[in-house]
Every structure is written in C-alpha cells, then in structure tokens.
Amino acid sequence: MSSAFSVPVPGSVGPAPAARHPKPKLIGGFLAAIITLHLLALTAFLPYVFSWWGVASLLVTNFIFGSIGINLAYHRLLTHRAVEFPLWLERVFTLCGVCCLEGSPLWWVMNHRVHHQKSDHDGDPHSPRESFFWGHMGWIYIHDAERYRLATYEKYVPDLMADPFHRWLHRGNKWVLVYLAHALLIAAAGFAVGFAVMDTTAEAVRLGVQVFVWGVVVRTVYVLHISLAVNSFAHRFGYRNYETTDESRNNWWVALLTNGEGWHNNHHAAPRTCSQGHRWWELDLTFTFVRALELVGLAKNVVPVKVASYKQMGGAE
Ligand SMILES: [Zn+2]
Ligand SMILES: [Zn+2]
Numbered sequence: 001m002s003s004a005f006s007v008p009v010p011g012s013v014g015p016a017p018a019a020r021h022p023k024p025k026l027i028g029g030f031l032a033a034i035i036t037l038h039l040l041a042l043t044a045f046l047p048y049v050f051s052w053w054g055v056a057s058l059l060v061t062n063f064i065f066g067s068i069g070i071n072l073a074y075h076r077l078l079t080h081r082a083v084e085f086p087l088w089l090e091r092v093f094t095l096c097g098v099c100c101l102e103g104s105p106l107w108w109v110m111n112h113r114v115h116h117q118k119s120d121h122d123g124d125p126h127s128p129r130e131s132f133f134w135g136h137m138g139w140i141y142i143h144d145a146e147r148y149r150l151a152t153y154e155k156y157v158p159d160l161m162a163d164p165f166h167r168w169l170h171r172g173n174k175w176v177l178v179y180l181a182h183a184l185l186i187a188a189a190g191f192a193v194g195f196a197v198m199d200t201t202a203e204a205v206r207l208g209v210q211v212f213v214w215g216v217v218v219r220t221v222y223v224l225h226i227s228l229a230v231n232s233f234a235h236r237f238g239y240r241n242y243e244t245t246d247e248s249r250n251n252w253w254v255a256l257l258t259n260g261e262g263w264h265n266n267h268h269a270a271p272r273t274c275s276q277g278h279r280w281w282e283l284d285l286t287f288t289f290v291r292a293l294e295l296v297g298l299a300k301n302v303v304p305v306k307v308a309s310y311k312q313m314g315g316a317e
Contacts, residue, residue, distance in 0.1 A: 031141040033101075034224075041221040044213050048206060054214030058222055061215060063285070066223035067259040069096030071286045075261070078160065079109045082274035082303045083290055089298060091165065099182045100223050103140075104170040106153060106160050113156045114147065115231075116271055119246035126231045129247070136232035137225075187212040226257045234264035241278060242269035250282070260284030274302045 043049050073093035076082040085093065094105055102108055111125045118124045125147065128135025146152075153161055160166040169175045190211025194204030229251075238249030248268040255262025255277075263276040263284065270278075277284035293299035 025143050025145075027141045027143045034137075034141065037101075037217060037221055040213065040217045044218050049210055049213050051210050051214070054210055054218070057214055058219060061219045062223055062226075062257075063259060063289075065096050065100050065219065066226065067286045068093050068289065069098070070100055070102060070223065070227050071258060071261050072290065073097045074102070074105055074108050075112065076274055076286070076290075078105050079112045080272050080303075082272055083299050084301045085293070085299055095178065098169065098175045098178045100227070101176075101179050101220050102224065102227060104166070104173075104175040106157055106166050106170040107148075109160055110153055110156045111147075114152075116268070119244075119248065119268060120235065121246075127247075128232050128235050132232055132236065135235060136228050140228075183212075183216045186215045190215065226254065227261075229254045230258065230261050230264055234262050238262075238265070240265045242266070244268045255282065255284070258286075260286040270306050272303045273305045275305060278305055 044054065074097040077090060077093065097105065114123065114125055120127045120129055126135050126139040187208065191208030194207035198204040198207060234249050234251040234254045235247050236249065238251035240249060242265055244265060246268055248265040250265045251262045260276050263282050266278045267276045274290055275284055275287040277287065290299050290302060294302060
C-alpha cells in the first residue's frame, strides 16, 4: 500500500515550491490491491466457493460494514456531524468503516467535504463530468499531491486532525493493518466453525474458504462499488427533488443497495440532515437504524431535514 494516504507530520519539511503543482500520479500499491481483490472476488463463482448463504450474507455484512461503517460513521457522523453517539460507539462504528478498505477516516472525510464544496465544479475530487469511470473509481488510486497536502487536511478536517485516534489510524496507513487484522479474524472464525461442525477436514477447509471469500473479499468489493456508485450513478442518473448547483440525483437502485445513500440530490440539498430520504417512500434503512439507537438512548442531536436555503423543484413537498 502506498504511503500516499499518510498525513505529513506537522512541522515536517514540505514539498519544494517547484513540486507544489506536480502531475497527479498513480498509487500503484493501492491499484494492485484493488485489482487483486477483484480477481479474488471472481473465485466466488467457482462451484467450490459459491454458496447461496454466501450471497444472502451480503445483506447482513453490507449493513454492518457498508451502512453502519461507511454511510453512518464515515459519512453522516464524521463528515457531516448529523448525529451524536457515545464515543465508544462512534469508535466501533468507525472501525466498521475502516474494514471496508475505503481509506482512513481522515482521507475519506477530507475528500467528501471537498466534494460538497466544489461538487461537479473545478476541484471536485470525483465528478463524473470528467468521465464516468473517473467519477466511479478512477480517482481513488490517483495521488493528487496538491489536494493531499497537510494544508488541505488542516483546512477541511481540523476536527479529525485534533483527534489522536484518527491521526493514529492515518499515519503509516495503520488503517490498512486494521483491515488486514479483521480479514484474518473473519477467516479464522470461518475455519474454526468449519472444524467444529463439519465431519471431514475437506468440508471444514471448504467452509473456511467460503467464509473468507464471501465475508471479506466479495463483501469488500461489493461495498466499495455501491459506495462509489453514489459518486458516479447518483451524479448522473435519477430524479431531482431540489435545484442544487451540482448534478446530484436521487437514484432508487443505488438507494436500495446502500440502504439510503442513493437519495443523493436530497443529501446535496441538505448535507447536515441525518435522514437522506425526504419523501415517505424514499426508504433509508441507515436512518431507521439511527432512530432505533435514539429510542434506546444511544443516539442524540439527530439533525432534522432542513432545506430552506435551497429552492425546491415543483412537485416536491
Ligand atoms: Zn455528491
Ligand atoms: Zn455528504
């Protein structure tokens, strides 16, 4: 994994003036990791690895890691402060996001705050206006030295920079180690269950392999693509409830797969609002989960829908 995601240590020597606008360069290690994961994910179609319970498990694991880790922790909590949790729960949810291999919280939140400020205009890290592939995943393994400077982090994520937990995860790419550790744990659990319940060693090993491929590899690739689909598909295809200054769209199938993040035009109209479904039928299970936590006293200060600063389009309630 490249060190491109590392935050320069405050006080360290910065780049020479001549290197302040270098050409973006490929993060080879990250690209190699992404390609390897995609190739490994294809093994899920082999008869030895395929299983219908593996397919069904994606519903649960996507909710735990994708919806709670990325949608709720990385996005609505850390980026937009749309809700508050006890610190221990915030950490647990954040670590679920780290286990999605979508970068450190510092890196993810910085990019997303820049996206909201410059959405579909110059400086947007991942607008599909450049090209659909760029908006989907071309941008994630390109190191933009201008954007990934210490000054950019200080400007966009001073709150997370002040938190030793986030600095620890980010420096030296320790978030990657957390990802690898969780992958090993899930694989070990799969093999342990296999040897406990199966009659033969061959059956036990097969179960361990299946748990690893479906519980780690396929789930990582699946969550990655549906997260990225918000940046690509939901900035090009779908309907708009609000006249925003970007190309954001409400895309129903992205919303269903991501448990709510696809109502992206709503989100751009009211970024701090915790619920991304604004009409009664715009299902947002991530927000339903927040409501459940609120009922048992684990969530508070949930930011309500506020879109007064945007002109609503005709027909929107
Ligand atoms: Zn957007
Ligand atoms: Zn956002």
